[in-house]
Every structure is written in structure tokens, then in C-alpha cells.
Amino acid sequence: MHKSSSNPRPRRGRSRPAGPVRSLRRLRIVAALAVFLVLTAALADFRELVPVRVGHWLGAVQFVPALMAAVAGLGISAVILGAIVVITLLFGRLYCSVLCPLGVFQDVVARLGRRSARLLRFARPQRLLRNAVLGAAVAAVVAGWGGFALAVVDPYSNYGRVVSGLFRPVASWINNAFTGLANRAGWMGLYRVELPLHGLGALVIPALLLTAVVVLAVLRGRLYCNAICPVGTVLGLLSRRAAFRISIDGDACTKCGSCLRSCKAQCIDLRAGTVDFDRCVACFNCLDACDERGIGYRFEWRRTRASGEAMKDPQRDVPEPAPAGESRRAFFGRLSALAAAGAWVASRARAATVVPPRIGPAGLIPPRGATPESDGVAGIRDIDPARQHAISPPGSHSVHRFLDRCTACHLCVSACPKHVLQPAVFEYGFEGLMKPRMDYTASFCDYDCTKCVDVCPDGALERIPVAAKQLDQLGLAYFDPDKCIVTTKGTDCAACSEHCPTKAVYTTPYGNNLRLPTVNRDLCIGCGACEYACPVQPVKAIEVSGLRTHGRASRDASKEPSPPKPPSEGDFPF
Amino acid sequence: MHSRRDFLRTGLALGAAACVLPEISSLFAAEPAVPDTPAGKPLLSAVRDGTRSAMLERALADFGGIQAFVKPGHSVLVKPNIGWNTPPERGADTHPELVGHLVALCKAAGANRVAVFDRTCDKWTDCYARSGIADAVKAAGGEMVPGNDEDYYREVELPQGRILKSAKVHRLVLESDVFFNVPVLKNHQGSLLTASMKNLMGIVWDRGFYHRADLHQCIADFLTYKRPDLNILDAYHPMYRNGPRGRTVADVVEKRMLFASRDIVAIDAAGAKVLEYDPAKVRHIALAGEMGLGVMDLARVDIRRHALV
Numbered sequence: 001m002h003k004s005s006s007n008p009r010p011r012r013g014r015s016r017p018a019g020p021v022r023s024l025r026r027l028r029i030v031a032a033l034a035v036f037l038v039l040t041a042a043l044a045d046f047r048e049l050v051p052v053r054v055g056h057w058l059g060a061v062q063f064v065p066a067l068m069a070a071v072a073g074l075g076i077s078a079v080i081l082g083a084i085v086v087i088t089l090l091f092g093r094l095y096c097s098v099l100c101p102l103g104v105f106q107d108v109v110a111r112l113g114r115r116s117a118r119l120l121r122f123a124r125p126q127r128l129l130r131n132a133v134l135g136a137a138v139a140a141v142v143a144g145w146g147g148f149a150l151a152v153v154d155p156y157s158n159y160g161r162v163v164s165g166l167f168r169p170v171a172s173w174i175n176n177a178f179t180g181l182a183n184r185a186g187w188m189g190l191y192r193v194e195l196p197l198h199g200l201g202a203l204v205i206p207a208l209l210l211t212a213v214v215v216l217a218v219l220r221g222r223l224y225c226n227a228i229c230p231v232g233t234v235l236g237l238l239s240r241r242a243a244f245r246i247s248i249d250g251d252a253c254t255k256c257g258s259c260l261r262s263c264k265a266q267c268i269d270l271r272a273g274t275v276d277f278d279r280c281v282a283c284f285n286c287l288d289a290c291d292e293r294g295i296g297y298r299f300e301w302r303r304t305r306a307s308g309e310a311m312k313d314p315q316r317d318v319p320e321p322a323p324a325g326e327s328r329r330a331f332f333g334r335l336s337a338l339a340a341a342g343a344w345v346a347s348r349a350r351a352a353t354v355v356p357p358r359i360g361p362a363g364l365i366p367p368r369g370a371t372p373e374s375d376g377v378a379g380i381r382d383i384d385p386a387r388q389h390a391i392s393p394p395g396s397h398s399v400h401r402f403l404d405r406c407t408a409c410h411l412c413v414s415a416c417p418k419h420v421l422q423p424a425v426f427e428y429g430f431e432g433l434m435k436p437r438m439d440y441t442a443s444f445c446d447y448d449c450t451k452c453v454d455v456c457p458d459g460a461l462e463r464i465p466v467a468a469k470q471l472d473q474l475g476l477a478y479f480d481p482d483k484c485i486v487t488t489k490g491t492d493c494a495a496c497s498e499h500c501p502t503k504a505v506y507t508t509p510y511g512n513n514l515r516l517p518t519v520n521r522d523l524c525i526g527c528g529a530c531e532y533a534c535p536v537q538p539v540k541a542i543e544v545s546g547l548r549t550h551g552r553a554s555r556d557a558s559k560e561p562s563p564p565k566p567p568s569e570g571d572f573p574f
Numbered sequence: 575m576h577s578r579r580d581f582l583r584t585g586l587a588l589g590a591a592a593c594v595l596p597e598i599s600s601l602f603a604a605e606p607a608v609p610d611t612p613a614g615k616p617l618l619s620a621v622r623d624g625t626r627s628a629m630l631e632r633a634l635a636d637f638g639g640i641q642a643f644v645k646p647g648h649s650v651l652v653k654p655n656i657g658w659n660t661p662p663e664r665g666a667d668t669h670p671e672l673v674g675h676l677v678a679l680c681k682a683a684g685a686n687r688v689a690v691f692d693r694t695c696d697k698w699t700d701c702y703a704r705s706g707i708a709d710a711v712k713a714a715g716g717e718m719v720p721g722n723d724e725d726y727y728r729e730v731e732l733p734q735g736r737i738l739k740s741a742k743v744h745r746l747v748l749e750s751d752v753f754f755n756v757p758v759l760k761n762h763q764g765s766l767l768t769a770s771m772k773n774l775m776g777i778v779w780d781r782g783f784y785h786r787a788d789l790h791q792c793i794a795d796f797l798t799y800k801r802p803d804l805n806i807l808d809a810y811h812p813m814y815r816n817g818p819r820g821r822t823v824a825d826v827v828e829k830r831m832l833f834a835s836r837d838i839v840a841i842d843a844a845g846a847k848v849l850e851y852d853p854a855k856v857r858h859i860a861l862a863g864e865m866g867l868g869v870m871d872l873a874r875v876d877i878r879r880h881a882l883v
Contacts, residue, residue: 048699180725192723417697446696448659448704491788492857494764499695503816507763513855515764533695535785572620572831572879573847574872 024297025284028097036104042455043163043414046172046193052455055411059457061099063231064154068405068458077459085238092239092246092282096225096232102155103225103281106217110264113218120220123266125279126227134230138338148431151408152205155229160409161206161434165423168414169195194419201425202434221264226279234338236278245277245300246286253294262289390427391438391475391526391546394445395453395461398549399428406460408434412452418443420528421452438474440528440544445474447501447527470502473551475526475544477505479519483541486516496530496542502553505530505542517542522554615876616837616869618844623830624882626810627675633806633834634679636878643752643803646684651691651750652676652716653802655758655773658819659696659704665813665826667705668758672808672832674710676754681715688716689746692776695819698722719746727779735795736865737787742779747800755802755838759809759845761817761825765789766856768818769845770805770838771797790857797838797867805841807833809848839868840875847872 035058042055059065061080069077084095096103133153140149151157172193182190216224225232248259250273259268263286267279275295286295393412396402413421413436422439424432436452438445450469453461464472477496485493490511497505497517504523510516517530519542526544534540619636621629634640644650654668662669673690680688690711694701698721702708708718720726727742747753757773764785765772771793775781784792809831816825829848835841839862843853853859853870863870 188717188719191720192725194722417700446659446700449700485786489786489788491790492764492766493785493789494762495782495785497763498818501819501821503821506816513857515766517763535782537786571881572622572844572877573850574620574844574877 025288028094028282028284032098032104032107035099036101036108039101040163040167043160043411044168044171045414046168046175046196047191048415048417048451052415052451055415056455056457059156059160059409059411059455062154062156062409062457063095063100063235064150064156064407065409065458068150068407068460072405072459074459084235088235088238088242090243092242092244092277092280093232093235094282095235096222096281097283100155100159100225100231102159102213102229103222105159106213106222106224107264107283109214109217110221113214119261120263120266121260122269122271123220123223125267125276126223129227130230130233130236133228134233137230145431147404147406148433151406151434153228153230154407154409155225155231157407157409158206158209160411161423162210164410164414165198165203165206166210169197172196196414196419198423199425202423205434221266222279222281223266225281226265226267232281237338239280239282240278242277243299243301244297246275246280246282246284246295246297247277247300248273248275248295249293252292254292256292256294258289258291259286259295262286268295390424390429390432391440391528391544392428392550393421393436393438393452393461394450394469394472394474395456395464396550397462399432399546400548402460403428403432403435405458406435407458408436409457410434410436411455411457412436412461415451415455417449417451418446420445438526438528438544438546440531444499444528444532447529471525471553471555473525473547473553475524475528475546476521476551477519477524477526477530477542477544479505479517479542481516481541483536483539484517485536485541486510486514490514493535495533495535499529499533501525501527501529504553525553615874616835616840618833618835618837618840618872618875618877619880620844620877621832621834621880621882624832626669626672626808626832628882629810629830629832630672630675630806630834631679632880632882633832637804637834637836640679640683643754644680644683644685645751647686648680648684648751649687649689649749650680650685650752650754651689651746652680652711652754652756653747653773653777654690654692654707654756655760655768655776656692656698656701656705656707657695657776659694659700660820661704662706663811663823663826664820665758665760665811665823666818666820667701667707668756668808669810670706670710672806672810673707673756674714674716676756676806677711677714677716680752680754685752688714689719689750690716691719691721691744691746693721693744693779693781694776721776724779730799732795732799734798736791738784738792738795741783741796741799743799744777744779747777753800753802755805757805757807758812759807759848760813760820761815761849763817765793765858766851767842767846767849769807769842770802771842771858771862774800774802790861793858794861794865794867797862798865801836801838801867803836805833805835805838807841807845809833809845812845812848814849835875837868837875839863839870840872843870843872843875844877 038054039058042050042058060077063084066077066081066084070081087094137149137153140146172195175190176192179190179192213224255270257270260270264283265279265281267276268286284297287297390399392399392402410423413423420438420443421436422442423434424437427437428435447470448466450466453463453469481487485491492514494507494515494517497507502523502525504520505517507515507517526547528544530542531540531544534542617636619633621632624632652673654673656667658666660666677688677690690707702718711718721744726745728745728748729740730743731740732738755770755773757770760768762768774796775784775793809829811826811828813820813826831848833841833844839859842859846853846856846859859870862868869875
């Protein structure tokens with residue numbers, strides 16, 4: 001069929017690869033675009049259009065989130081991780097070409113920038129760099145900085161931050177620009193949204209990464225994936241001996257170079273007649289490019305196990321495709337680094353359920369300068385809440401656990417309808433860079449909303465039901481009567497109490513027919529509604545101080561004011 | 575230099591103008607011709623023990639029906655309280671049945687457009703949906719308008735305000751032919767209660783100013799700019815404590831009442847009585863009465879009582 005020239009650009013009448021081979025590339029493109037577009041939509045979502053479970057699952061099938069969740073003991077994520085490993089062992093790095101949004105993003109960028117793209121030739125592998133990055137990541141994990149390191153290197157999370165932090169404001173701005181036009185035309189489906197702008201400090205890393213990835217993609221295809229990305233390095237390690245591999249048939253190959261031109265990984269060495277399948281991202285472009293069936297995707301295990309002479313195999317004469325020059329020692333070095341990391345991960349999986357006691361006795365963030373030991377319960381009252389804003393999201397259990405597990409993919413930041421989740425700069429300390437925090441200057445947490453815990457793909461936020469979320473004590477409100485309008489101006493206000501969903505903040509009679517707020521911290525969940533609503537400037541009269549380890553609010557009815565009188569029968573009271 | 579003749583001429587002209595002007599201004603005012611009561615008392619319709627829809631219709635009948643307010647082709651603004659992301663049974667928002675039925679009546683009276691909005695405290699899309707109001711309004715042929723968008727707000731002057739001298743007001747308030755204020759009766763931890771007067775904070779952009787400057791005075795001051803054509807107070811199950819958001823359904827008590835009045839002070843005084851407060855202790859009611867923006871003393875109000883049993 002294809003011989004009868006369905007190809008718009010017939011090349012000297014040669015035969016094209018058979019149908020099934022051609023459809024591999026198309027299948028890959030369709031699947032990759034589907035995952036990429038939906039995940040990008042979830043990350044760029046500015047008005048809750050993409051269901052949170054869709055974003056959750058597309059994040060949950062990513063390598064690093066699956067690894068994090070599997071380590072935390074989540075069975076389904078262990079299965080996902082196993083599936084990624086098995087698929088890579090069998091078919092190569094399909095993950096990099098289909099699931100990884102940063103990988104597909106590079107393909108899209110490279111395609112859009114193709115005019116300026118150079119012809120990519122075979123390049124030597126960047127073994128030193130990629131092993132160094134992987135080694136640094138593994139070392140960081142072993143040293144207890146895994147939460148930081150994996151957040152910095154995970155390609156999926158990097159892409160998430162780029163879209164959530166940089167693309168989402170642009171999408172919102174475009175939406176707002178068209179809203180007036182649409183509304184005037186009578187279409188009310190559009191409405192303006194608040195621009196989801198983060199602090200500049202939180203955007204530095206996403207902006208640098210975006211620049212690097214775009215430049216590399218245009219100039220060198222998938223070099224980022226094969227020189228820097230540690231997920232690419234790990235999967236490369238698995239794929240180098242994959243069951244199905246791309247290889248060159250020395251008899252059929254005319255060394256025309258079509259496959260080279262189509263290869264974004266620069267892994268086809270035509271001179272040697274080899275394909276470095278370690279770096280191949282299984283995009284199958286070369287299969288389509290080759291008119292001679294000189295390059296194929298073949299089952300290789302049988303061949304390599306066979307004693308050799310049985311098959312007419314041109315590859316027998318050339319070095320094994322995988323190493324492409326890498327020494328056996330380096331190979332085993334990488335392998336053992338991984339094994340060490342694996343052992344460490346396994347040991348943590350057992351300890352995962354225990355929350356490390358890294359906190360003060362009352363579970364409160366100690367005041368600046370105080371050591372946790374010196375911060376007794378009495379010290380709680382002395383906390384200056386204005387300085388303590390590192391409040392971890394619902395379902396995170398503790399700041400420590402959260403920083404350990406969150407990869408800062410910012411799905412929750414995009415899903416949060418209130419924009420209260422904002423990426424931290426140094427609020428959590430350096431290791432908490434870019435991790436979402438509750439920012440009560442930006443907004444407050446909706447009492448009935450569980451979108452962040454529903455969307456979180458890696459279990460950093462445990463998926464707790466709304467009833468549990470409504471008792472999850474992220475922090476505690478502290479009221480300063482000396483700043484309150486009721487005392488300073490002698491007029492009613494109670495904006496704090498008005499917004500409080502648990503009535504931890506309530507008012508009591510004060511002065512001449514006024515009402516002064518009071519806090520019952522047993523009921524407080526630290527949602528920040530009071531702090532956000534407080535009209536006092538510049539320092540609020542009521543502020544939430546974060547709990548290092550989340551508490552559980554009480555629902556003790558005895559602490560409530562007496563219930564209202566039963567319905568009175570009869571006429572109007574006037 | 576003025577002659578005696580000039581003085582007399584001016585005086586007569588001013589006197590004539592003083593007599594005629596109120597008549598002229600009433601011709602131009604959007605306010606419908608509502609039969610005032612004989613003694614010049616404001617009219618308060620108080621209905622109980624019916625469904626919300628039935629009580630609404632009964633109350634409107636005291637004012638000459640919906641037709642007295644809405645003429646064919648009018649654009650109507652309905653301003654309920656949709657401040658909180660809570661379900662109808664919690665009583666934190668105006669009940670959707672009441673809002674929906676009012677919208678349907680307006681449409682039946684020939685209204686061209688019936689718009690509904692509130693500047694909510696929780697996220698507006700959540701509030702519109704969870705309160706049930708968005709569905710009820712759309713089913714009745716009305717239109718939900720965003721209240722979160724500063725572009726919709728226009729700066730207005732309030733020269734007679736004591737503290738609130740200017741405010742940014744939703745443009746629907748400026749542009750609509752008819753303005754129905756449809757609050758829900760609730761306890762309020764700061765202002766003691768929230769009803770018709772406080773519900774008007776939801777058409778103003780900067781509420782923080784109210785809280786900072788003097789909440790009660792600003793609430794009263796706003797009335798110098800605009801008083802709704804009719805206030806319809808939802809007191810079916812008022813919130814007696816933990817207001818204005820409430821915690822659970824245990825905060826509301828079923829009373830099955832509804833009030834309507836053009837006098838926003840009188841209707842809130844009635845609401846205060848239901849919540850067992852002395853209206854004079856609710857400072858914004860007292861201030862508005864003192865500023866002559868309505869009648870706080872219910873003895874000077876023509877109350878029409880109806881029980882729909």
C-alpha cells in the first residue's frame with residue numbers, strides 16, 4: 001500500500017517499512033500527545049476545568065512520584081514503578097517518549113524550532129556528566145536530602161513547575177484578555193481570574209530550567225535527557241539490554257543517513273553500524289525514516305543468547321550495541337550506585353510510617369533563636385507568629401515528612417481553587433525550596449475543599465477524606481488584642497470570627513456594646529481564614545503559627561456555646 | 575444690590591420649585607409607585623408558615639405584586655447573600671428556592687434580564703454552586719454574574735456619608751432598572767446580626783475599609799447612596815449563633831418567616847426582634863434610623879401580618 005506512494009515525498013521509489021513498524025511511531029506520537037496535553041492542561045488549569053483525579057493519575061504514573069509513593073508504602077505505586085521497569089527492560093525507554101512530559105515537551109519544542117535546528121550527528125555519550133548527576137542525586141538521597149534532590153532533578157516535577165509557575169499565568173492572562181470580548185458578544189462562559197503569580201524567588205529555577213531545556217532541545221534534541229536527567233540515566237541502564245532493541249541491519253543498510261537525521265538522541269553510529277540503545281528514547285522516528293529496512297526494532301534476547309553461528313547476524317561482528325564505549329567498570333559502578341540507593345530506599349520504606357521526632361515538645365515551630373529543647377509548652381504563648389509562616393498543606397502530617405516526600409511538581413498549586421498553596425522560597429529553609437506552603441497573605445484554605453490531597457500524585461499529601469481534613473490542624477491562630485480594631489478604634493469588626501469555619505475564633509462582649517475576638521485553639525485547624533480576613537495593616541491582629549507536626553482539632557461539643565432555643569411557636573415577636 | 579421685588583421674586587420661585595420638585599423627581603425615579611399607608615408609615619409585610627415561594631408571593635401582594643416593580647423590558651438585579659461555600663440547609667446563604675422563585679416572577683413580569691451576583695467571602699464559583707443558587711437562577715431564566723472581578727466595579731461618591739465618602743460599587747447596581755435585596759437573617763459575631771443592611775456590603779469592592787474604618791457607620795453610610803427598591807428577608811430558618819458562616823445545621827432554628835419592605839431599617843429591626851435582639855443595640859440599625867434612612871421604631875411601621883397555615 002505504501003509502495004503505491006501514500007508517501008507524499010517518494011524517495012527514489014524504494015520500499016518503505018511494513019505497516020506495523022510505521023504505526024509504532026504514530027502510536028507513540030498519539031499516546032505521547034494525549035498524555036502531554038492532558039497533563040499540561042491539568043498543570044496550567046486556572047479555573048478547575050480538569051478533574052483532579054485526572055491530574056493525579058497522570059502524575060502518579062511518573063517515575064519519581066511513583067518511586068516516592070512506593071517507598072512510602074503505597075502498593076499501587078509499587079506496581080506502577082514495576083511496570084515502568086519491566087516495560088523499559090522489554091521495550092526500551094518508552095517512558096521517555098510517551099509518559100515524561102518534559103521529554104515530550106522537548107520534542108514539541110524541537111519540532112517547532114526545526115528550521116533552526118541543525119542536523120544532529122552521532123555524538124559520544126556524556127557519561128561523566130550523567131553519571132555525576134545520578135551519583136549526586138543518589139548521594140543526596142543517602143545523605144537525607146532526597147526530598148530536595150529529587151524535587152530538583154525529577155523531569156516531571158520540573159515540567160510541572162514550568163507550566164504551573166510560568167505558563168499558567170500566561171494562560172490566565174490570555175483568558176482575561178478574551179473575557180471582555182466574549183462577554184460583550186453575549187457569551188458568559190468566560191470569566192476573569194486572578195493572575196496566579198508566584199514570588200519571583202520561586203520562579204528562578206523553573207525559568208532557568210525552561211531556558212536550558214528549550215535551548216538544548218532546539219540545538220541538540222534529547223541531550224538533556226541523556227546528559228542530565230537521572231531518570232533518563234536509570235532507564236538507559238535498564239534499556240541497554242532490552243528485549244526489543246533498535247539495531248542496524250548491515251546488509252540492508254546503505255548508510256544513506258536518513259536515520260541519523262531523524263534521531264533526536266544522537267545515538268546512531270552509522271560508521272560503526274551500531275545504535276546506543278542506552279540513549280535511545282524509543283521514539284521510532286528512525287524506523288519511519290529508513291527506506292531500506294536497514295534499521296529495525298527487533299527481539300534481541302534470542303539472538304544474543306544463541307551461540308552465534310545460527311543466524312545471519314551482521315551485528316555479530318560489531319561490538320555489542322549497548323556499551324558504545326562504556327567500560328564494564330563504569331557500567332557496574334552505575335549499577336552498584338543504584339543498588340545502594342535501592343537498599344537505602346527499602347530501609348526507609350519500613351521506617352516510612354514513623355514520623356521522625358524532629359520537633360519541639362509542643363510540636364510547634366520554635367521561635368527564632370530558640371532550640372527545640374528550650375521551647376517548652378509555656379513558650380508557645382511567646383511565639384511571634386508573624387515570623388512563622390512555613391505551614392505545610394493538609395494531609396502532609398508534618399513539615400519534615402512533607403519535605404521528604406514532596407517533589408514540588410505543583411499539581412496541587414495549580415489545583416488549589418483558593419491560590420493559598422504557594423511555592424516556598426526559603427520559608428521552610430533551603431531544603432524546602434519550591435515546595436508548596438500555605439500562604440495566608442495570598443488567601444486561606446477552603447474548609448470543604450480537598451483538592452490538594454486528591455491531586456497529589458506521590459503521597460506527600462495523604463488522601464484524607466474531607467471530615468479528616470476538617471480536623472487536620474496545620475497551625476494555630478494567635479490573637480493580639482493590642483492590634484485589634486475593636487480595642488484600638490473602639491468599633492466592631494470580627495472579620496476573623498466571621499470567616500472562621502470551626503468557630504475556634506469567636507467573640508465575647510467587650511466594652512460598650514462591642515465584641516472582641518477570642519481563640520479556642522482546641523478547635524482551630526490553622527486554615528488561615530481569620531488571618532487573611534483581618535483588616536489590620538500592616539501586621540495582622542490574628543495570625544496562624546505553623547505546626548511542625550500537624551495536630552488534630554477537637555470537635556468537643558461541650559466547648560460550644562449553648563445551643564439555640566427550640567423553635568418558638570406562635571406569632572411574630574413584634 | 576437687590577430690590578425688594580427681586581427678593582420676593584426669588585423667594586416665590588424657590589417656594590414654587592420646592593413644591594414642584596418632589597413631584598418631578600418622583601416622575602424620574604425608578605422607584606415603583608407603591609401604595610403608601612395612610613399615616614405615611616412605611617409598610618412591612620410579615621409572612622409566616624408557608625413555603626418560601628408562597629410567602630414571597632404573599633408579601634409581594636402587599637406591594638401590588640411583582641408588576642409594581644418590574645415592567646416589561648426591565649433589567650433586574652437580585653442580590654442574595656451567597657457569601658459562603660455551604661449547602662442551603664446551613665442557612666448561611668439565602669435559600670435557592672426563594673431566589674429562584676423571585677427570578678421566575680421577574681421573568682414572568684417581562685423582565686428582559688435578571689442578574690444575580692454577590693461578592694462572596696469564599697470562592698465565588700464554589701459559593702454560587704454549593705448554595706444551590708446558581709442552579710435555581712439558571713432554571714428560572716436568570717443569569718449569574720461574577721462578583722469577584724474588580725472590572726465590574728465603579729467608583730461612586732457618597733457626599734452624605736459620615737465616614738464612607740466613596741466606594742466602588744458593582745456596575746449592575748448602577749445600571750439595573752430594579753434592585754431587589756434578598757438577604758438571609760443571621761447572627762453575626764461582629765455586627766450582632768446580618769440582614770438587609772449588611773447584605774449591601776456584598777455590592778461593594780473594598781470591604782476591608784468598612785472593617786477598618788467603623789463597620790456599623792459604613793453600613794449605614796452606604797444607604798445614603800442607594801436603598802434597594804425592595805428588601806426581602808429570608809427568615810425561614812435564621813442562624814442564631816456562630817454567624818455569619820455557622821458551623822453546622824444546629825446553628826439554625828426553623829421559624830418559617832419572610833419579611834418584605836422598602837424600608838431597609840424597619841425590616842432589619844423586625845429581623846433583630848426575631849433573633850431576640852433589641853434593634854437599638856444593633857448599632858448600624860440605630861445609626862441608620864438616626865440618620866433618617868428608615869424607621870427603626872416598629873411602632874411607627876405599618877406591619878401587615880399574614881399566616882399561611
